[in-house]
Amino acid sequence: MANIVGDTVKARTFDAIVIGSGASGGWAAKELTEKGLKTLVLERGRDVAHIKDYPTTNLYPYELEHRGEITYADKQANPIANRCYAYKEDTKHFFASDEEHPYIQEKEFDWIRGYQVGGKSLIWARQTQRWSQYDFEGPARDGFAVDWPIRYADIAPWYDHVERFVGIAGNKDGLDTLPDGEFLPGYPLNAVEDYFQKTVHQHYGKQRHIISARCAHLSEPKAIHIEQGRVKCQNRVLCQRGCPFGGYFSSNSSTLPWAMKTGNLTLRPFSTVHSILYDQDQQKAIGVKVIDTDSGEEIDFFAKIIFVNASTLNTNQILLNSISDRFPNGLGNDNDLIGHYIAFHNYTARISASYDGLLEYRTDGRNPAGGGYIPNFRNVQKQETDFLRGWAATFGAGRQIIRNSDDIGDNLKANLLNGSWSNWRVHSHMMAETIPKKENRVWLADQQTDKWGIPLLHISVDYAEDDWQRRSDYYEQMTEMFHKAGFQDIRTQDDGRRPGNDIHEMGGVRMGHDLKTSSLNKWNQLHLCKNVYVTDGACMTSTATQNPTLTYMALTARAVDHAVTELKKRNL
Numbered sequence: 001m002a003n004i005v006g007d008t009v010k011a012r013t014f015d016a017i018v019i020g021s022g023a024s025g026g027w028a029a030k031e032l033t034e035k036g037l038k039t040l041v042l043e044r045g046r047d048v049a050h051i052k053d054y055p056t057t058n059l060y061p062y063e064l065e066h067r068g069e070i071t072y073a074d075k076q077a078n079p080i081a082n083r084c085y086a087y088k089e090d091t092k093h094f095f096a097s098d099e100e101h102p103y104i105q106e107k108e109f110d111w112i113r114g115y116q117v118g119g120k121s122l123i124w125a126r127q128t129q130r131w132s133q134y135d136f137e138g139p140a141r142d143g144f145a146v147d148w149p150i151r152y153a154d155i156a157p158w159y160d161h162v163e164r165f166v167g168i169a170g171n172k173d174g175l176d177t178l179p180d181g182e183f184l185p186g187y188p189l190n191a192v193e194d195y196f197q198k199t200v201h202q203h204y205g206k207q208r209h210i211i212s213a214r215c216a217h218l219s220e221p222k223a224i225h226i227e228q229g230r231v232k233c234q235n236r237v238l239c240q241r242g243c244p245f246g247g248y249f250s251s252n253s254s255t256l257p258w259a260m261k262t263g264n265l266t267l268r269p270f271s272t273v274h275s276i277l278y279d280q281d282q283q284k285a286i287g288v289k290v291i292d293t294d295s296g297e298e299i300d301f302f303a304k305i306i307f308v309n310a311s312t313l314n315t316n317q318i319l320l321n322s323i324s325d326r327f328p329n330g331l332g333n334d335n336d337l338i339g340h341y342i343a344f345h346n347y348t349a350r351i352s353a354s355y356d357g358l359l360e361y362r363t364d365g366r367n368p369a370g371g372g373y374i375p376n377f378r379n380v381q382k383q384e385t386d387f388l389r390g391w392a393a394t395f396g397a398g399r400q401i402i403r404n405s406d407d408i409g410d411n412l413k414a415n416l417l418n419g420s421w422s423n424w425r426v427h428s429h430m431m432a433e434t435i436p437k438k439e440n441r442v443w444l445a446d447q448q449t450d451k452w453g454i455p456l457l458h459i460s461v462d463y464a465e466d467d468w469q470r471r472s473d474y475y476e477q478m479t480e481m482f483h484k485a486g487f488q489d490i491r492t493q494d495d496g497r498r499p500g501n502d503i504h505e506m507g508g509v510r511m512g513h514d515l516k517t518s519s520l521n522k523w524n525q526l527h528l529c530k531n532v533y534v535t536d537g538a539c540m541t542s543t544a545t546q547n548p549t550l551t552y553m554a555l556t557a558r559a560v561d562h563a564v565t566e567l568k569k570r571n572l
Contacts, residue, residue, distance in 0.1 A: 009302065012300065012301045012302060013302040013303065014038045014039060014040040014266065014301065014302070015032075015037035015038045015039065016032045016038070016304065016307065017039070017041075017042065017287070017288050017301055017303040017306045017307070018032070018039060018040070018042070018306075018307045018309060019306070019308050019309060019310045019315075020042070020119060020310040020536065021041050021042075021043040021117045021118060021256065022114070022118065022119025022120055022251060022309065022311060022536075023119070023120070023121040023124070023250075023251060023552060023553055024309040024535050024536045024549075024552040024555075025041060025043075025119065025251065025307070025310075025536070026118070026121065026251030026254070027162070027255055027553045027560075028309055028535065029041050029256060029265055030165075030255040030256075030258050031556070031557050031560035031561070032264075032307075032560055033259040033262040033265050034258075035560070035564045036264065037264060037564065037567075038264050038266070039264055039265055039266070040266045040268060040301055040303065041256070041259075041265065041266070041267045041268065042271040042273055042288065042290060042301070043115075043116070043119075043267070043268065043269045043271060044115050044269075044271060044272040044273065044310075045114075045115030045119075045269060045270070045293075046115075046116050046117070046269055046270065047116070047117045047267070048094075048116045048117045048118050048122065049117075049252070050229075050242075050250075051242075053242070054241055054242030054244060055093070056090040056091070056241045057238065057241045057243070057244050058244070059090065064089050068088050068089045068090055069088070070082060070087065070088065070089060070092070077097075077098065077099055078092075078095075078097060079098060080098045080110050080111065080112070081095045081096070081098055083110050083497075083498070083501055084110070084112045084501065084503070086123050086125075086240045090240075090241050091123060091240040094114055094116060094122050094240070094242070095112070095113070095114060095123070096113035096114060096115040100451075101115070101450065102450065102456060103458075103459055104445060104448070104456050104457065104458045105459055106458055106460035107459070107460050107461060107462045107499075108462075108498045109461050109498060109499050109500040110497075110498045110501040111313060111459065111505075112500065112503045113311070113314075116269075117251070117252065117256070117269055118250055118252040118256070119251065120503070121250040121251045121252070122240070122242055122250050122252060124503075125547065126239065126368070127214065127370075128166075128170075128214050128215060128547060128549065128550040129178055129214055129373070129375075129392075130156075130159050130178065130179045130181055131155075131544050131546055131551055132152060132176060132177050132178060132179055133151060133153075133176070134176075134380050134381065135542070135546070136148045136150060136152050136155075138544070139542050142379070142389065144388055144435050144436070144542070145341065145435070145510070145541055145542050146513070146517045146518055147512065147541075148511065148541050149511055149512055149513050149518075149521060149522035150511070150522050152179070154522075154558075155551070155554050155555065155558060156179070158555070158557045158558040159181055159182075159550065159554045162550065162553045163182040163183070163550075164182045164224065165224060165254070165255075166216050166249040166553070167216065167218045167221065167225050167230075167249060168181055168182065168214055168215070168216055169183065169184045169185060169186050169214065169215050169218075169233075169368075170183040170184075170186045170212065170213075170214030171183065171186035171211065171212050173209065173211045175209060175211070175375060177377070177380055178375040178546070183214070184217075184220045184222070185219045185220050186212040186214070187215070187217075187219060187367050189210075189212055189371065189372055190371070190397060190398070191361035191397075192355055192357075192424045193210070193371055193372045193397050195357070195358060196210055196395060196426070196485050197209075197210035197211075199481075200481055200484075203481075203484050204481075208481075209374065209375055210373070210395055211372065211373050211374075212373070213370050213371060213372060213373040213394070214369070214373070215368060215369040215370070216248055216249040216550075217233040217247055217248050217368045217369065218230060218231070218232050218247050218248070219232070219233060220232065225246075228253070228254050228257070228258060229246060229257065230245065230246030230247065230253055230254065231245050231246060231247065232245070233245070233247030233248060233368055234247055235365060235366045235367070235368055237366040237367075239368070247368075248368070270292060270293040270294050271292065271293065271299075272290065272293050272452050272454065273288055273290055273291075273310065273318050274289040274290065274298070274318075274454055275288070275289050275318065275321045275322040275323070275331075276288055276289075276308075276318065276331050276532060277300060277302075278322065278324045278327060278331060278529065280324065280325060280326045283326075284529060284572070285306050285331070285529055285531055285532050286302055287300055287301050287302035287303060287306075288300070288301050288303075288306060291452040291453065291454070293452065296452065304567060305531045305532075305533065305563050305567060305572055306531065306532045306533070307533045307534075307535060307556070307559070307560070307563075308534045308536070309535060309536045309556070310536065311536055311537065312342075312505045312507070312536060312537035312538045313342075313442055313459070313505060313538075315508070315509060315537075315538040316342075316457075316538055317442070317444065317455075319332065319333065319338050319509060320442075320444050321444060327528075331526065331528075332519055332526035332529050332532070334515065335515055335516065335517075337510070337518065337519055338508060338509055338519055339441050339442045339443050339508050340438045340441045340507075340508065341508065341510055342436070342440045342441055342442060342459075342461050342505060342506070342508050343434045343435065343437075343440065343505075343506050343507045343542070344434055344461065344499055344500060344502055344504055344505045344506065344543065345433070345502040345504040346391075346430065346432035346433075346434055346467045346470065346502070347430065347431060347495070347497050347501065347502040348430070348463075348467075348471060348494055348495060348496065348497045349429065349430040349471045349475060349492070349493070349495070350427065350428065350429045350492070350493040350495055351427070351428050351429075351474075351479065351482065351490065351491065351492050351493070352425065352426065352427045352428075352490075352491050352493070353425075353426050353482050353487035353489055353491065354423050354424065354425055354426070354489045355397070355425075355426055355485070355486065355487050356423045356424070356488070357424075357486065358424065359421075359424075362399045362421055363398045363399050370394060370396060371394065371395060371396030371397065372394065372395035372396065373392065373393075373394060373395070374392055374395055374428070375392055375545075376391060376544075376545040377390070378390030378477075385469075385473060387466045387469040387473070388435055388466065389433040389470075390432070390433060391430050391431060391433065391470050391473070392430075392431045392432075392545035393429065393474065393478065394427075394429050394431070395426070395427075395428045396426070396427055396428070397424050397425065397426045398424070398425060399421050399422050399423070399425070400421070400422045400425070401419040401420070401421060401422070402421070402422050403415060403419040404416075404419075426482070426487055429495075430470075430471065430474040431502075431545055432467065432470040432471065432545065433544055434463075434464075434467055435542075436507050436510070436541070436542060436543070439460070440462065441460055441508070442457050442460070442461075444458070445458060459500075461499045461505075462499060463499060479492065504537070504547070504548055505537060506540035506543050506548060507537070507538065507543075508538050509538040510538075510539065510541045511524065511539050511540075511541050514527075515527045515528065518541070519534075520539055524559040525559075525562075530566075530572060533560075535552060535556040536552055536556075537552060539555065
């Protein structure tokens with residue numbers, strides 16, 4: 001512990017500390033401050049103020065020096081970030097630099113990071129689906145990972161709570177595999193997406209479904225969203241630049257300003273968390289050690305409860321680096337499980353085709369939801385394949401204007417001004433569950449550190465044989481459905497994504513029933529240090545097929561409610 005003199009300890013003492021300011025960290029801040037706790041949010045990156053710090057949000061393509069493209073020099077300097085679909089000239093300022101933030105790849109892994117206030121909530125894909133009872137029951141039923149200590153009924157009220165504040169566009173679809181929520185009006189499917197929905201229903205009945213994708217966009221703002229200072233989504237689909245309208249949810253436009261209005265929030269950017277401080281006499285965590293990213297100064301902050309929301313792998317890194325006499329292997333890590341059972345989503349498969357029907361229709365405008373969504377229908381209620389669990393998928397369709405540029409002069413001008421509409425192109429990509437495996441893990445380097453003196457993270461995470469089985473099934477089932485819809489020129493594609501490029505890494509500090517098999521209890525508390533809560537992706541016991549951010553936020557709100565209740569009872 002650094003030497004503290006005079007009143008400085010008091011100035012650095014809070015009721016609660018939140019590590020990380022992304023989607024789950026912002027929710028922790030909102031809930032804690034609303035409940036009256038003086039809360040410090042620590043963010044390792046720079047400040048990003050809503051609207052003010054979105055420098056490219058209103059630029060036209062011709063106003064970008066390279067028309068939105070990434071330079072060769074940038075691709076050489078940041079090969080990992082460059083593999084992310086959202087990393088472009090207009091968004092790269094929201095991504096961590098590969099060169100400045102190294103890690104050790106035991107196996108190829110794309111660790112995509114957003115080190116700034118708001119984290120990756122500024123650049124996320126905004127897809128929001130609830131987990132179902134089948135997802136929480138899956139590990140126990142199918143015999144993998146460990147049993148979740150909670151069920152859908154435990155988290156359903158917190159999904160409600162989060163959805164009402166965030167604003168989720170979607171339809172009441174009545175599916176037990178993808179429960180309905182507190183929705184704003186959903187975005188409509190276009191003609192061919194709607195046709196495919198009807199065709200799938202005709203051939204498969206209630207076994208398979210195409211629905212409008214659910215997304216964190218204000219299709220029709222309610223009073224609570226206007227009170228946040230957010231307005232209707234303008235359907236610009238420039239979301240990764242930062243939205244000046246607050247049309248989609250981010251910590252910057254929503255939870256952090258809301259927390260700031262309570263007068264209980266202190267936000268400290270440029271604060272890289274080194275470790276959590278543990279007091280053996282009190283048998284609890286007492287604070288957090290921070291490295292000021294500008295000065296390199298070590299500073300200790302103190303609090304009664306600590307929420308770790310640094311994002312999955314950073315959270316693992318912090319806990320493993322939180323070494324004390326009591327916890328020589330990392331905070332709460334007596335069972336040596338922290339860092340193991342890292343899982344993710346397999347996004348390696350795509351399929352496309354063409355359709356020459358419904359040519360009386362064409363696409364117009366932009367859909368921020370992206371089109372349709374196919375909930376998982378494999379191994380849901382019973383085991384029916386040679387592999388465990390299953391996959392979900394996107395589905396979209398569109399037409400383009402074809403312009404002939406082969407001529408010259410007036411003929412070229414006429415061709416460019418008078419294009420013709422193409423046939424429909426349809427496309428889908430897979431989002432498959434992966435099974436947590438102990439050998440998929442992260443750990444700290446013995447000697448190598450970053451420039452702030454924090455041990456580098458080794459990452460050894462890879463695909464397994466069952467991942468390719470799910471992918472083969474996706475190709476087979478989607479090809480069959482495309483054939484039944486009369487689509488032509490069906491093409492499957494392996495897009496070569498490395499693990500991590502899905503940006504859905506989960507686990508390493510998983511929830512469970514006991515210390516023997518898990519790190520956290522049903523309230524997201526460390527089994528061995530009850531005033532430390534982990535509610536970001538690190539807490540996940542399994543991955544399901546749904547986009548995970550909505551679940552992180554719901555778990556966070558639930559955990560804060562428990563923490564404040566326990567604090568009032570003097571149990572923490």
